[in-house]
Amino acid sequence: MRLSRESLRVAVIGLGKMGLLHASILNTLPNVELNALCDKGALIRKFCKRVFDRVRVVDDLEKLSDLDLDVVYVTTPIPSHFIVTETIYSSGIARNVFIEKTLASSHDEAKKLCELAQSFGDINMVGYMKRFAVTFRKAKDLLDQDTLGEVVSFDAYAYSSDFLGSEKSSKTSASRGGVLRDLGAHVIDLALWFFGGLEVNSAKLEQPVDECSEDSAQFRVNRSDGLEGWFSISWCRENYRLPEFGLVIRGSEGIMRVNDDRVELKLNDGISSSWYRHDLNDNVGFLLGAPEYFREDEYFIKSVLENRNVDPSFYTASKVDYIIDQVKSRAGNNG
Amino acid sequence: MGDGRKKILLVGDNPFHGISHLSQEQARIRGNAMTYPEYAANLVMTSLDNEANGFMFSVSETTLSILKILHETEGDKRPGLYALVPYAFEYVRLATQLGTSGLAKKFAKQIMVSGNVRAIAMGLKGVIRMDPVTLLKTYLIYEISRIKSSAGKQANLESLLLHEIITDMGLALNLDWLFKSYVDFMLKLGIKPGFDTRNFAYLVKKFNGWGINFRDVIIAAPFNKVGFQMDPSKRECETALATLDETNVIAISILAAGYLKPLEAIEYIGSLPNIKGVAVGVSKEQHARETFKLLKNRLE
Numbered sequence: 227m228r229l230s231r232e233s234l235r236v237a238v239i240g241l242g243k244m245g246l247l248h249a250s251i252l253n254t255l256p257n258v259e260l261n262a263l264c265d266k267g268a269l270i271r272k273f274c275k276r277v278f279d280r281v282r283v284v285d286d287l288e289k290l291s292d293l294d295l296d297v298v299y300v301t302t303p304i305p306s307h308f309i310v311t312e313t314i315y316s317s318g319i320a321r322n323v324f325i326e327k328t329l330a331s332s333h334d335e336a337k338k339l340c341e342l343a344q345s346f347g348d349i350n351m352v353g354y355m356k357r358f359a360v361t362f363r364k365a366k367d368l369l370d371q372d373t374l375g376e377v378v379s380f381d382a383y384a385y386s387s388d389f390l391g392s393e394k395s396s397k398t399s400a401s402r403g404g405v406l407r408d409l410g411a412h413v414i415d416l417a418l419w420f421f422g423g424l425e426v427n428s429a430k431l432e433q434p435v436d437e438c439s440e441d442s443a444q445f446r447v448n449r450s451d452g453l454e455g456w457f458s459i460s461w462c463r464e465n466y467r468l469p470e471f472g473l474v475i476r477g478s479e480g481i482m483r484v485n486d487d488r489v490e491l492k493l494n495d496g497i498s499s500s501w502y503r504h505d506l507n508d509n510v511g512f513l514l515g516a517p518e519y520f521r522e523d524e525y526f527i528k529s530v531l532e533n534r535n536v537d538p539s540f541y542t543a544s545k546v547d548y549i550i551d552q553v554k555s556r557a558g559n560n561g
Numbered sequence: 562m563g564d565g566r567k568k569i570l571l572v573g574d575n576p577f578h579g580i581s582h583l584s585q586e587q588a589r590i591r592g593n594a595m596t597y598p599e600y601a602a603n604l605v606m607t608s609l610d611n612e613a614n615g616f617m618f619s620v621s622e623t624t625l626s627i628l629k630i631l632h633e634t635e636g637d638k639r640p641g642l643y644a645l646v647p648y649a650f651e652y653v654r655l656a657t658q659l660g661t662s663g664l665a666k667k668f669a670k671q672i673m674v675s676g677n678v679r680a681i682a683m684g685l686k687g688v689i690r691m692d693p694v695t696l697l698k699t700y701l702i703y704e705i706s707r708i709k710s711s712a713g714k715q716a717n718l719e720s721l722l723l724h725e726i727i728t729d730m731g732l733a734l735n736l737d738w739l740f741k742s743y744v745d746f747m748l749k750l751g752i753k754p755g756f757d758t759r760n761f762a763y764l765v766k767k768f769n770g771w772g773i774n775f776r777d778v779i780i781a782a783p784f785n786k787v788g789f790q791m792d793p794s795k796r797e798c799e800t801a802l803a804t805l806d807e808t809n810v811i812a813i814s815i816l817a818a819g820y821l822k823p824l825e826a827i828e829y830i831g832s833l834p835n836i837k838g839v840a841v842g843v844s845k846e847q848h849a850r851e852t853f854k855l856l857k858n859r860l861e
Contacts, residue, residue, distance in 0.1 A: 269691065276691055276692060467585065487586065512760055514729050
């Protein structure tokens, strides 16, 4: 369905740090009218009513249904993504939906959301923002140009110290979906983006912080043509002041290391190159948090205005949920 | 190259928090030595002995410890203090662990425990009304009291700057009333209100529109030869800088997080109009001895 207006009426559901970040960036974009905010918390609603004088602040999704919205951002905790998004589609709240990663709490839920989007939606996207980081984009370009030749194997990691030394975090870490969904999802998405379909061979999960959600994960994957990969994910790792994501990729022609800050290429013929963010035109229209947040919001809004499909869509993102389910299943079988 | 005017030359605190915007991997390899307050305080003192005239820092347990050591060691020196609040990293980390409401509860508890009667009274009023301005004032009083209890009552707190996350979110959401309340409140306290931003050109445009006088405020923003964090572009930031009548801009990230060599970085800063000072982090004693002398020679 093509939109008839040039300015999009947008609502954000869930006013945690990601909700406020997206609401702020959206407010700087031309063609966006931040129209409504929704949150269950009474205090945060009261606060937002004082801050946003021209924006409707509501406690219930259904109250968004008569606002003639074009776009909804879902930034609630992961376990609620399915029910919130199902309501958005079934109540006709909006046809264009952005969900902060992960798409859902399981691959079954993710598949249902893909079906709902197919039936009742237009453009849909999931917030795998690492794809919009200049270093990972550079790595993707190099892979697409076959710079490494035939890719043979990769190691991927996602580490933070967020829950290091944390004694009581069950509720919060569970609401964040465990380390696989919170941190791991980003690097799983990057690997799927770089290498295509992967299957999990073996997996191990650990719960050093609490028993409700995993706190570290290691698993092995492969692709049908023999490419092998290894993932290591933890939010209890020492000295990771900020979350860090990276891959080491080995090919027949050389090796590439990429993380949030840098891409390093070493080819067998002796040529080596490296690029920092500084070398890769990292400027954006408005910098808040990290440049990739602006890029993904700008890309999604433009795509809605131009009625153009996006990637990562719900369908693309559902593959991450598939891998996570596989990891949990394989780890369960191992245990 | 210099314009003959005295410049504010500030020691930055990023290395003391284990930050490298060039590479987190590099920061990890560098190790934790710089995060020890004694080591960091020594670097600050060495810098102050070698032409630096102030310290720019995020208010955290580490920097408060550094201030305490500086106060105890060189009580009569009183460098200019430029404090950034809040220490966003710690609050984001707590929000991750505890959730937004858990963070709010923890923060409220900290204020209660601090025993700061004015902050407690104002905070209660703010919570009951959920009034952002009152809550902001409560928070500012609390942070100022933390700084003064570490740096001494006679500390030369030149400016309190809102961290980039708060400044830039406020800019994005057009919270002109919040900025104006902040400016008025700080001026009444006799402390220069400051704004740390990664969107300098956007801020200049908004402040001009809102009627905020650049004479009243300090702005800290990235300026470097390669345009690192100069959004939306190096050119637009330079153009915005040139339009200002007042020179209350402190250039940060002048080395583009270590990507540039000091001399080329300083040459670029020297070519800009309206720069009142710079903040640079140092990680070794030799850096502390050389960097600020070089800055003074080249910029003044």
